Amino acid sequence: MTCRKCSYEFCWLCKGDWKSHTSCAVWDPKVSKSDAAKEALAAQAAKNDLDKYMHHFARFENHAKSIKFAEKTRAATLERMESLQSMRGAGLQEVSFLLEAVNTVIKCKRILQWTYCFGYYLEAAGSKRALFESQQQQLEQFCDRLHEMTEKPLDSMLTQNARTDMISFTRLSEKYRVNVVDAIQSSQLFY
Secondary structure, eight states: OBOTTTOOBBOTTTOOBSTTOOOSSSOOTTSOHHHHHHHHHHHHHHHHHHHHHHHHHHHHHHHHHHHHHHHHHHHHHHHHHHHHHHHHTOOHHHHHHHHHHHHHHHHHHHHHHHHHHHHHTSOSSSHHHHHHHHHHHHHHHHHHHHHHHHTSOGGGGOSHHHHHHHHHHHHHHHHHHHHHHHHHHTTTTTO
């Protein structure tokens, strides 16, 4: 192996100087156990950092994909609203709850996407992180439940209770989205 910064050549296995390297199979008393332990700790720390990054990045990307899917749902929602309007014999105002719900899902997913960037930089442990993750988890649950409701078959949305439930859940999701944003903006989680 060759270091990119200093061009030092070394064995990737024992980290010994490549110029004088003969074999890694022989134990070298010159390499102290403390050096090996330090390298192992540094390698573990690097692995932990990478795992943390990948956790947050994967969730960020998943929410980005989910936003695209919800935007496709929004495009189909206008047609679904027309169908629901003719099925119920109602005006546009009485079926607009469906579009409002889909728009709320998209807003919530966008906030959730960026909460993973925020979460990446929070302290590793503590009550502030636990509070943030709890709020994040609740918003994800509300958002996913609302998204499920918007994709139900139209015949299940014909009752007044179905309409009322979706409107209530839309308001609840929107309120929780605003609460998460307010908590982050007011820096309650920073200090």
